[in-house]
Each structure stands twice: as structure tokens, then as C-alpha cells.
Amino acid sequence: MASQISKSLLKVSHVSSTAKFDTARRALSVGAALQQKKKSLLDRTGKNVVLVDGVRTPFLVSFTDYAKMMPHELARHSLLGLLQKTGISKDLIDYIVYGTVIQEVKTSNIGREAALAAGFSDKTPAHTVTMACISSNRAITTGVGMIAAGAYDIIVAGGVEFMSDVPIRHSRKMRSLLLRLNRAKTLAQRLSLIASIRPDFFAPELPAVAEFSSGETMGHSAVRLAAAFGASRQEQDDYALRSHKLAHEAQQKGYFTDLMPVKVDGKDGVVDKDNGIRVSTPEQLAKLKPAFIKPHGTVTAANASFLTDGASACLVMSEAKAKELGLKPKAYLRDFTYVAQDPVDQLLLGPAYGIPKILDKAGLKMSDVDTWEIHEAFAGQILANLKAMDSDWFAQTYLGRQTKVGAPDLDKWNKWGGSLSIGHPFAATGVRLAMHTAHRLVREDGQFGVISACAAGGQGVAMILERHPDATCN
């Protein structure tokens, strides 16, 4: 199994640079229309909900060019970028659903603050969702639900994450003291409280990218998961290298058409590229020390997703509404499901549960899927999910199936890189997955794309997008 994956990875990085993309480009250049090879999927909503288009800011390694901004400002850029790209008037937007994971305390409903900052009417409601790394998937599917319920017609969904500035709290002892100090009625009470301060009160509480119920960091969990499924350090490094190579190639070819440049105050020019894509050599990767469990852990800074700043936004409505407005949708949002499992030993296995569930629900086979866009939290997590899906034991023990789900075709898997290379601003990633799916379906002349991601809390999402006949990859 291990060597099969490694061979496939090598094959993918070779194939991606040659015949397939050239064929896709030729097809595009002659304006080839969608040739549906398979039956269209059933519309479950009665509204034929479509993803009209979506954008994102460039994803930047934290503490780089966005470092002095606030998260709602970054989110504002994505909202304005979406209006600019689609040409839709902001007055037509009925509702905004926006994701974030690590909340800036001053802007707890960041969707609302970002909308106001972007000049949306104060009559446009907005709420913020949080579901860890799948928060913007949750925002999109909340929008689908609102449209299906007939509550609204036109929804903006998206997400932002800003790891360059996260809330750091005083210790519990200090917080308690400060709150009591605030309520003290006399000078004597105040002085007595101040006199009770001890040095350990000053130790701050730093946020960790960790699971609340177990206290374990995501990275630590990924090391254990990779070990449980026998994903070696070499395999993880190979996968990470593949991700960076494919992202670099896609970036060079100008495929990231969902990017909207950001002008950062006080800086010359604009930020117009993701800055975490870094193709290294296998030797450089092999030299890196374990990042989480020392000295034997297999997860390093290079085979883990890095802390990222970024925001995204997309436009969702019924197909009829898009037609009425003269908009050309990119994809149908055909189906979705959420899964949840043991947050300790199966924290990052969302795709292994979500993918078979959504395919069964939609009546599709693995071979019907033309593009896979799967969130890469860690290379070891991706390999563990692939191995779980290709295991009869996993299928029988955990999925209640007689036989394994099977291994997806890696020639169709994350062909423009993924979160390991492009970056992973937690709540913004879902829209990036959706837009890469929609655009790849056009470039690769496919019909169905599957998105899946794991999330803290042991949860996960899987979605099916179907290419829209009017779709372009711009």
C-alpha cells in the first residue's frame, strides 16, 4: 500500500505537467461546451442551488504581509473582491454567513463587522458560524439551507482566519481578580484584592491549535494517526513535496483565478500571490526535525499545513435567480453531509467517513468522481485517510460495510496542491476547495467534484459539486 501511494504520487506530479493539462487547455481555447457523460444528479432542494463564483485573498504565512491588519479587514477584502468579480450589486445580497475559528474578541460576529466595513447596507443581516476547519463549508451549506427553505434568494458565504494576532488571555486567577476588582465598592476592598496578586497570576494563557476535550494539539494527533495507519515519514514528505510541486505548477500557469489582490496599508504594490508554496528537495525535507513529538514524531513543519492568514467569499443562489440576473454559475451545489467521530483517535479522519457517505447518498461510485479536493491538514492525515478508505478492516470495523471503500484515483486528487502548500486559514479553506473544484471541473472537462475535510472536534464534511453548463474557469 505504502509503495503504491508513493508510486502514484510520483506519477501524478509527472502527468500533471504534461499531457492532461495541455489537453484541457486546448479544449478551453476552442471554447468547448460541457459534454455531460453521466446523468445529472438529483436536485434535493427544489431550487437547483448554484455556486455562482467565489474569491479569496492570497493566503499568506502568518506574520508576513497581513500581520498588522485585523481579521474583519481581511474579510472585507474578500467581500469586496466577490462583488467586483461577479458584478453583483451589494444591495441584492439577502444574507451573509461567514466563518471564523479563532475569534477576534472585538468582532465576535465578524460576518456583520466585515459586511459593514465593506459598505453593505446595515439592513443586510449577517451571522458568524464556527465549525473549526470546515467553517466556510458550514457557511455555504447554511446558505443552501436558507435558499431551500425559501427564506432568502441570494447568499454570500465565506470565512476568515487570522493567525498573526490571536486573543491571548490573562490567567484564570488574574481574570477573576480583575473582574472582582471591577466590582469592588471601597478603596479597602480594592487594595486587599491588589495585595492578593501573586507572580503566577501574570502567566498568560496562550491559545493552542489543540483539541479541547483531549488537550492534544492537532499535530500530536496527526503523528499518532499516521503511526496507526503506518504512514512513514518518507511517505509524508513525498506527499508534502507533491502538494508544493502541484501548487507551484498551478500558480505558474495562472490557474488560481479565485485570487483577488489585496492592497495592504503602508505597503507598496499589492499582495497578489500565495506565499507559502515552497518546492524543496527530498533531502531538505528529510533533514527537518519533528515539530510536535520529539525526537521520533514524523510530522515536521514541511509536512504540516502552516499557520495562515486569509479570507474567502462566494455567492450562492438558485439557478433561476442567477439566470434572472444574467450571471453564469460555476457549479451546482448538489449534496453535502457532515460526519462526526471519536475526537481522540479519529480526530482527523473526516474524509474516510464523509466520502463514502456522500457517494452512497448521491448514488455515485468512486470512478464517477472527476475531481477530488480534499483538505490537507497534515500529509500524514491525508495518507491515513487514503489507507483507511482502502482497508477492508476499517470498512468492517468502523463503517459497517463488508468491503473497503477503495482508493480514489490520485491522478484526480488535489491536482493544484492543497492546504499543505497553498495554506490553511482555517475558516477560509472551504470556499477555496469549492472554487478549485469548480475551476478544475472546467479545465479537466469533468462533471462531478468531491470536496472533503476533517475538522477539530472529530468532525468532517463531504460535498458534491456538479459543473454548470455555463461554467468558465476565470
Ligand SMILES: CC(=O)SCCNC(=O)CCNC(=O)[C@H](O)C(C)(C)COP(=O)(O)OP(=O)(O)OC[C@H]1O[C@@H](n2cnc3c(N)ncnc32)[C@H](O)[C@@H]1OP(=O)(O)O
Ligand atoms: C483539521 C485541521 O486542519 S487541523 C490542522 C490545523 N493546523 C495546524 O495544526 C497547524 C500546524 N502547523 C503549525 O503549528 C506550525 O506550522 C508548525 C509548528 C508545524 C511549524 O511552525 P514553525 O516551527 O514556526 O515553522 P517554520 O516556518 O519556522 O519552519 C521550521 C523549519 O522548517 C523549515 N521548513 C518549513 N517548511 C519547509 C518546506 N516546505 N521545505 C523545507 N523546509 C521547510 C523552515 O525553513 C524552518 O527551518 P529553520 O528552522 O532552519 O529556519
